[in-house]
């Protein structure tokens with residue numbers, strides 16, 4: 001049985017890293033990330049084209065914590081479809097909060113640097129009116145917490161983060177470290193994520209805020225031209241290893257193994273994300289040409305942009321959009337695209353329930369499998 005004693009991590013920077021051993025992994029992660037940023041940099045409108053990937057990141061980061069909802073569940077919900085159960089509805093609301101927090105952070109970082117204060121505000125958005133509302137959203141915890149099986153007593157904890165009284169000093173040290181210079185910024189980020197999880201500053205949502213920190217930090221340190229880089233796929237694919245490596249961090253040696261794991265995650269995900277972004281861009285270009293040819297309408301491109309920002313939608317929503325033409329014109333445009341197989345009907349209009357359509361290729365590409 002592990003001791004019922006809170007863990008007190010060493011301050012950052014850590015003096016016990018074996019930098020030499022990390023050099024190849026640092027090189028690979030740096031190269032792949034730079035290549036990814038090159039792709040990001042060349043995008044005409046990254047906010048638009050990456051929009052479904054941002055939602056997918058919110059889905060995957062929340063999935064690590066155990067939510068079951070998928071990207072298409074979230075997109076269907078946004079199109080006005082009811083969630084399949086109360087539980088699923090809560091999942092979806094948490095995911096939408098996650099995306100809202102990510103987008104708020106992207107906006108804030110244009111003018112301000114990354115701070116603990118900002119993380120507090122993101123936490124308040126993340127846990128806004130969902131399961132976490134009784135978990136003091138936006139506030140550093142004043143109670144003990146422990147990590148273990150759901151509902152398990154502290155005696156059965158796998159890990160016990162520091163006592164509340166230790167948090168101000170630990171967080172001040174963490175913030176000073178991330179604002180300062182380290183020999184390598186990716187190693188710095190690996191240590192920051194782990195230290196953040198060990199400190200566990202909030203009563204809940206620490207995993208998600210710690211993962212949100214990744215693109216924000218990279219942008220803040222100017223390693224990315226936009227704060228859009230998504231790592232949760234790797235942690236979700238290697239969930240057991242992610243948790244085991246975090247759990248091992250009460251020993252000095254484990255910090256090197258953790259850092260190597262984290263650098264591998266960056267390299268693998270940079271490559272995978274770059275590939276996905278390239279395919280999204282190719283899809284966009286192909287559909288643009290197709291939509292123009294099919295509709296011969298000046299609204300073809302604005303409509304396509306609308307579909308990329310919301311790839312599952314109720315046709316009603318477009319009728320209300322001031323940027324769209326009149327209802328009969330929209331109806332005709334949608335029919336042409338549906339007949340050509342660009343759009344897929346997920347639900348027929350019946351009574352007061354509107355028709356629901358999907359840009360299926362985009363949803364499936366982002367979800368990584370045939371989902372609609």
Ligand SMILES: Nc1ncnc2c1ncn2[C@@H]1O[C@H](COP(=O)(O)OP(=O)(O)OP(=O)(O)O)[C@@H](O)[C@H]1O
Pocket residue numbers: 061062064065066147158159197198202203204205206207208209210243246247248
């Ligand atoms: N032994 C450990 N030491 C440090 N951190 C850990 C350990 N085990 C898990 N973690 C981190 O704690 C997170 C869970 O904490 P918490 O429930 O506060 O966050 P969350 O965002 O609600 O959940 P989560 O992963 O569960 O999304 C995990 O995601 C992981 O990042």
Ligand SMILES: [Mg+2]
Pocket residue numbers: 065204205206
């Ligand atoms: Mg949790």
